[in-house]
Amino acid sequence: MEDLTIAGSRDIYFSPSVNLKAATGVCSISGESYLEEPYEFYKKIATWFTDYIKQGGKSIVLDLKLSYFNTSSSRAILETLRVLKDIHHSGNEVIINWYYPNPDDDEILMEGEDFQEECGIPINMIEYELQDSES
Template sequence: MQNLIIEGSRDTYFTPHVKLNAETGICSITGESYLEEPFEFYEKISAWFSDFFAEGNKSLQLDLKLTYFNTSSSRAILEMLRVLKGHGDEGKGVTVNWHYPDPDDEEVLMEGEDFMEESGLEINMIEYEMEEEM
């Protein structure tokens, strides 16, 4: 099974950086998600997760550190999380970490909590310090 790596970009649309490691099961999606076709983008990731577990892998960790995502990306992310919930319900080890900036920006934290409630998936909320712009 191959790793899936998608380089993030900030052109007309914003694409998050995706790194899905087939050897370790440690995966990350970071940056901004403002996509023309978000369901196609996140479906590719969901399919990779399904293939990963079909290969006999037992556990996966997904770190989400999104600083911005639009409404259509939000819906696609929720569908991706529901796919992971399904794998967890089948006995696979699924850990999802939602990284949010310090509490001065509650919006990203609240979005993560909404994803947890709507997907039924247990999500770890992890605070981080925003790096200052140079």
């Protein structure tokens, strides 16, 4: 099993940085997600999670630190989280950390809470200090 790494870009459309580690199951998705084909993009990630477990992976830790995502990306992210819910319900450890900037961005926090409610898997809400380069 190989890592899945996708460099984030900010061209016409914005894609997040993706780093899924096969050796550890520690994964991250960060940046902005404004994609032309969000379902294709996130399907690769969901498939990697499924294949990782099929090939003997026992746990997945996913750090989500998205500063912006559009509605179609939101739906694709939700589908990816549902795949993780299925993996969790099959007896594997799945930890999802949803990072949101402080102090004033309640919108990203609320989106994380909505994802948790809609997909039915626990998500850790973690506040972080927004850096000048991230705003």
